[in-house]
Amino acid sequence: MPDDVFHPVDAETALAGTPPGHKDELRLWLRLLTCTNLIEAEIRRRLRTEFDTTLPRFDLLAQLERAQGGLTLGEISRRMMVTGGNVTGLATRLEEEGLVERRPDPSDRRVQRLRLTARGRRDFARQSAAHESWIAELLGGLSDRDRAALHALLGRAKASVRTGLEGSP
Amino acid sequence: MPDDVFHPVDAETALAGTPPGHKDELRLWLRLLTCTNLIEAEIRRRLRTEFDTTLPRFDLLAQLERAQGGLTLGEISRRMMVTGGNVTGLATRLEEEGLVERRPDPSDRRVQRLRLTARGRRDFARQSAAHESWIAELLGGLSDRDRAALHALLGRAKASVRTGLEGSP
DNA sequence: CCCAGATGCTTTAGGCTTCAAGGATCGAGG
DNA sequence: CCTCGATCCTTGAAGCCTAAAGCATCTGGG
Numbered sequence: 001m002p003d004d005v006f007h008p009v010d011a012e013t014a015l016a017g018t019p020p021g022h023k024d025e026l027r028l029w030l031r032l033l034t035c036t037n038l039i040e041a042e043i044r045r046r047l048r049t050e051f052d053t054t055l056p057r058f059d060l061l062a063q064l065e066r067a068q069g070g071l072t073l074g075e076i077s078r079r080m081m082v083t084g085g086n087v088t089g090l091a092t093r094l095e096e097e098g099l100v101e102r103r104p105d106p107s108d109r110r111v112q113r114l115r116l117t118a119r120g121r122r123d124f125a126r127q128s129a130a131h132e133s134w135i136a137e138l139l140g141g142l143s144d145r146d147r148a149a150l151h152a153l154l155g156r157a158k159a160s161v162r163t164g165l166e167g168s169p
Numbered sequence: 170m171p172d173d174v175f176h177p178v179d180a181e182t183a184l185a186g187t188p189p190g191h192k193d194e195l196r197l198w199l200r201l202l203t204c205t206n207l208i209e210a211e212i213r214r215r216l217r218t219e220f221d222t223t224l225p226r227f228d229l230l231a232q233l234e235r236a237q238g239g240l241t242l243g244e245i246s247r248r249m250m251v252t253g254g255n256v257t258g259l260a261t262r263l264e265e266e267g268l269v270e271r272r273p274d275p276s277d278r279r280v281q282r283l284r285l286t287a288r289g290r291r292d293f294a295r296q297s298a299a300h301e302s303w304i305a306e307l308l309g310g311l312s313d314r315d316r317a318a319l320h321a322l323l324g325r326a327k328a329s330v331r332t333g334l335e336g337s338p
Numbered sequence: 339c340c341c342a343g344a345t346g347c348t349t350t351a352g353g354c355t356t357c358a359a360g361g362a363t364c365g366a367g368g
Numbered sequence: 369c370c371t372c373g374a375t376c377c378t379t380g381a382a383g384c385c386t387a388a389a390g391c392a393t394c395t396g397g398g
Contacts, residue, residue, distance in 0.1 A: 036201055
């Protein structure tokens with residue numbers, strides 16, 4: 001609904017320094033983003049230097065680990081919230097590295113089912129343990145109380161976002 | 170504090186092993202990541218559909234906007250916390266679109282100084298206003314009280330992460 | 339049976355990102 | 369002046385990611 005074509009009020013007021021009260025939300029968002037990026041960058045860095053792997057690879061293995069019997073590429077795509085084409089590429093690279101294997105689904109020839117190999121399971125176990133301890137290290141400075149409060153508030157934030165998203169997906 | 174080790178009923182808590190008590194940190198991290206990704210994905214989507222641009226382009230313009238006189242590519246690189254090669258590419262694309270212009274620094278011939286063009290300033294003003302209202306919309310479901318509490322707790326989380334990073338950078 | 343739409347995967351083009359290597363320039367010490 | 373190391377930027381290779389198009393297959397209504 002681009003009904004604001006003839007009302008550049010928003011653009012003007014945004015430049016005016018103190019438009020409405022939207023500054024609080026913006027500051028909160030920037031801090032949320034900074035926090036997440038700080039942690040995520042460090043995790044990516046350690047995955048690379050200590051295991052020569054990447055976060056997307058790790059995430060895909062994690063999905064397979066927690067779902068016995070393997071997953072179809074489509075299921076992985078939905079769980080990781082990325083596009084199908086993306087998963088095709090990740091699966092191909094992980095297959096070349098021998099951590100994962102594709103096998104056709106007997107009941108539906110369109111489907112490719114992905115499973116961890118023994119090596120994939122072993123590698124992921126090491127990576128997963130390290131990952132968990134890294135997170136604990138980075139967030140260990142929070143008290144149990146703060147951690148619980150933050151978890152609860154983020155739950156409300158998530159609910160707010162999903163409400164704001166109504167109609168989009 | 171749920172330690173229902175033998176009841177992996179929830180999909181979220183489907184973490185098999187039971188080493189220490191690091192699960193709380195991990196759950197907090199996953200929720201933080203989900204929140205951020207949810208918002209960020211929506212912002213990227215709207216920037217693309219409504220302005221035919223991307224978040225990195227927007228971020229770069231924002232840096233230029235808030236710093237009169239232009240910035241060198243190195244300054245932009247540091248402020249955006251990305252590599253120099255990345256900024257080179259972004260600047261080149263923005264220059265081709267006419268939103269930004271490169272000009273040599275008279276006092277140091279290694280340096281490229283980047284400035285917004287008139288068109289870049291105009292486009293960014295529209296994008297910025299929309300961006301701010303999107304964030305306000307997505308986080309508007311939180312009360313002022315919750316928002317303030319979340320902001321404070323994220324500040325502590327950031328401090329915890331920086332402490333955990335000591336020695337890395 | 340047939341076919342039309344839905345579904346699952348792959349491919350392609352383009353952008354973002356990093357790391358590593360390379361070229362140009364600067365500044366300081368000899 | 370000259371050279372050495374630091375700084376600034378660019379380039380190239382590789383991976384991640386998306387949107388869109390395309391192919392194969394499945395499913396349900398006639």
